[in-house]
Structure formats: structure tokens, C-alpha cells
Amino acid sequence: METVVSGIRSTGNLHLGNYYGAIQNFVKMQHEYNCFFFIADLHSLTTHPTPANLHTNVKSVLVEYLAAGIDPEKATIYVQSDVQEIAELYLYLNMNAYLGELERSTSFKDKVRAHPDNVNAGLLTYPVLMAADILIHRATKVPVGKDQEQHLEMARTFGNRFNRLYNKEYFPEPYAFNFSEKLVKIPGLDGKGKMGKSEGEGNAVFLSDAPEVIRKKVMRAVTDSGPIKENQAKPEEIQNLFDLMTVVSTPDTYAHFDNLYNNMQIRYGDLKKQLAEDMIIATAPIRERINEIANDAPYLRQVARYGAIKARESAAKTIKEVREIIGFKSF
Ligand code: TYM
Numbered sequence: 027m028e029t030v031v032s033g034i035r036s037t038g039n040l041h042l043g044n045y046y047g048a049i050q051n052f053v054k055m056q057h058e059y060n061c062f063f064f065i066a067d068l069h070s071l072t073t074h075p076t077p078a079n080l081h082t083n084v085k086s087v088l089v090e091y092l093a094a095g096i097d098p099e100k101a102t103i104y105v106q107s108d109v110q111e112i113a114e115l116y117l118y119l120n121m122n123a124y125l126g127e128l129e130r131s132t133s134f135k136d137k138v139r140a141h142p143d144n145v146n147a148g149l150l151t152y153p154v155l156m157a158a159d160i161l162i163h164r165a166t167k168v169p170v171g172k173d174q175e176q177h178l179e180m181a182r183t184f185g186n187r188f189n190r191l192y193n194k195e196y197f198p199e200p201y202a203f204n205f206s207e208k209l210v211k212i213p214g215l216d217g218k219g220k221m222g223k224s225e226g227e228g229n230a231v232f233l234s235d236a237p238e239v240i241r242k243k244v245m246r247a248v249t250d251s252g253p254i255k256e257n258q259a260k261p262e263e264i265q266n267l268f269d270l271m272t273v274v275s276t277p278d279t280y281a282h283f284d285n286l287y288n289n290m291q292i293r294y295g296d297l298k299k300q301l302a303e304d305m306i307i308a309t310a311p312i313r314e315r316i317n318e319i320a321n322d323a324p325y326l327r328q329v330a331r332y333g334a335i336k337a338r339e340s341a342a343k344t345i346k347e348v349r350e351i352i353g354f355k356s357f
Pocket of ligand 1: 031032033034035036042043044045046047048066069155156159160168169170171172173174210211212213220221222
């Protein structure tokens with residue numbers, strides 16, 4: 027059976043981008059593959075969370091994984107920092123990751139632009155840690171959104187380089203995966219790019235948002251003054267709202283508003299109201315379970331402990347073999 031690995035950074039609550047880009051695939055894949063889904067708390071250290079925030083954020087991702095339908099009996103769910111073998115593999119892979127290629131990574135360049143005062147080495151080697159996450163279980167499929175595609179390419183590069191250096195076909199090549207064949211990018215509500223937790227207030231709709239919060243955010247979404255020609259191309263901010271409709275609304279609803287737009291009869295207020303209601307319906311079952319699970323400390327403890335044991339079993343096997351390949355020998 028093919029092995030699947032994916033993770034989400036523990037930097038806050040999960041939003042619709044995480045859900046439709048990644049988690050929806052996790053939930054489907056757990057029935058067909060040997061799955062490892064983790065909470066990337068080591069990755070979150072690049073932003074220097076306080077100890078209290080770190081734990082709160084790890085917990086909320088764990089709760090939201092479970093609420094979204096990841097089943098700990100089917101998939102291995104674990105906290106990245108519980109599996110120390112990942113940090114060890116990261117160290118080995120770092121020896122063959124080069125400054126030039128790391129500096130060229132788009133996400134690194136974005137981070138440097140956004141936070142020029144915090145360009146730490148962890149940020150630079152972020153793709154190496156990601157490669158370690160994936161290669162530690164020798165996974166071949168990685169369910170992620172479109173924004174992670176370049177990181178997957180780097181993971182293949184680092185795995186192949188290790189294989190070449192030691193002249194052994196040890197790590198298989200991991201590829202980004204989505205059930206719909208195409209990787210997705212869920213837009214945010216600010217009329218610009220993707221939905222993301224660090225993209226500013228009101229851009230992201232969270233799985234835990236109450237209905238009235240969702241309504242408020244969607245009603246504030248950026249729009250223009252309306253089409254001036256029949257069948258004209260939609261500007262980015264309007265296309266974004268339609269793209270969001272494709273994931274939460276029915277095809278009939280989408281077609282209805284698309285026709286109104288093309289006939290120049292669209293009222294954005296009506297479109298937003300519908301979009302908000304469809305988002306509320308889509309997230310309702312998850313939202314309800316979030317509250318239930320968050321209060322069940324013994325269950326969360328049991329899931330995290332069981333997941334750590336299973337993940338370490340797999341990781342320890344890889345590290346043992348990697349150490350032999352590298353040439354570490356005991357006296
Ligand atoms: P992160 O935490 O930013 O996002 C988690 C997952 O959600 C997807 N995603 C989106 N997909 C579509 N549209 C969006 N607007 C959107 N926003 C987020 C991301 O593509 C991702 O799949 N580096 C990773 C976490 C990670 C990881 C890994 C993933 C660490 N190690 C190993 C896979 C394998 C990250 O920061 O994702």
C-alpha cells in the first residue's frame with residue numbers, strides 16, 4: 027500500500043483553504059492508503075510562539091483534524107515534535123541542501139519580504155524540514171494545496187540527492203496529490219490572493235467561525251461596482267467569490283449567479299448572502315464537533331499518544347536504515 031504524509035502548521039485555527047486544499051483529501055485518503063497526518067509544530071517555531079500559544083495552537087489543529095473527520099483508527103495522527111527522528115533526518119538532509127536553491131524558494135522570498143527582521147535559518151531550511159517530514163515515512167503521495175507544489179519538488183530533489191550520494195535507491199519520489207487531479211488554491215475574501223491565516227483580518231473563514239462571524243466576513247468581501255458589458259471577464263475579486271462558490275455551493279446555485287453576472291443583473295449582496303449561507307452549511311458539522319472534542323482531554327491525550335507511537339515506529343525504522351547507509355557504525 028502506498029504511503030501518504032501531510033501536515034499543517036500549528037499557527038492558528040484551520041480555514042476553508044486548509045480544508046478544501048488539504049484536509050478533505052486526508053479524509054478520503056485514509057480509507058485507501060497508509061496515512062500519516064501530523065501537526066507541524068516544529069515548523070511553527072520560525073515565528074517564535076510563546077510556550078502557551080504553541081500548545082494552544084497544536085491542540086486546536088488536533089481538535090480540528092478530528093472534527094473534520096480524520097479517524098485515528100485509520101490514519102496515524104501525530105504531533106511532529108513527538109517524533110524526534112524527523113529532526114535527525116532534517117539534520118542529515120541539511121548537509122546536502124544548498125544556500126542558492128534554498129534562497130530561490132518562492133515561499134522563502136515571500137517570507138523575507140513580509141518579515142525582513144526575522145530571516146532566520148529555520149525559515150531558510152523550512153523546505154528541508156518538510157522533506158524530512160515526508161521522507162521519514164518514505165511516502166509517495168502528499169495531499170497539499172497548490173502553494174506547496176514547489177516544496178514537493180524540493181523534497182524530491184533532496185531525496186534523490188541522498189540516493190545519488192550514497193548510491194542507493196532508498197527514498198522514493200513524493201508527489202503532491204489531490205483527488206480532483208488538480209491542486210487547488212482557495213481564494214480569500216480580500217480580493218487579492220489566497221485564503222491564509224496571515225493574510226490579514228477578514229480574509230479567511232475558519233472552520234470554527236460562528237455563523238454570524240461568517241456572514242459578517244463574507245458581506246465585507248471586496249467587490250467592484252458591477253459588470254458594464256454582457257459576458258465580460260470577471261475581475262479577480264469577483265472571480266474569487268465565484269471560485270469560493272464552486273467549493274461550497276451547488277452547481278445550480280453557481281450557474282444561477284453566473285447567468286445573472288453575464289446578463290448584468292447581478293446583485294453582489296444576494297450573491298454574498300448565498301455564499302455565506304452555503305459556507306455555514308458546509309462547516310456546520312465540523313463546527314459542532316470542534317466544541318465536543320475540544321472538551322475531551324482524555325480522548326485528545328489518547329489520540330496523540332497512540333499516534334506518536336505509531337509514527338515513531340515507522341520513523342525509527344527509516345532512521346536506522348539511513349544511519350547504516352550514511353555509514354554510522356557502533357564499536
Ligand atoms: P500550511 O499550514 O500553510 O497549510 C496547510 C495545508 O493547507 C493548504 N492550504 C491551502 N490550499 C488551498 N488554498 C488555500 N488558500 C490554502 N491555504 C493553505 C496548504 O497547501 C497545505 O496543504 N509547509 C506546510 C505544512 C507542512 C507539510 C509538511 C505539508 C509541513 N511539513 C509535509 C505536507 C508535507 C504549510 O505550511 O502548510
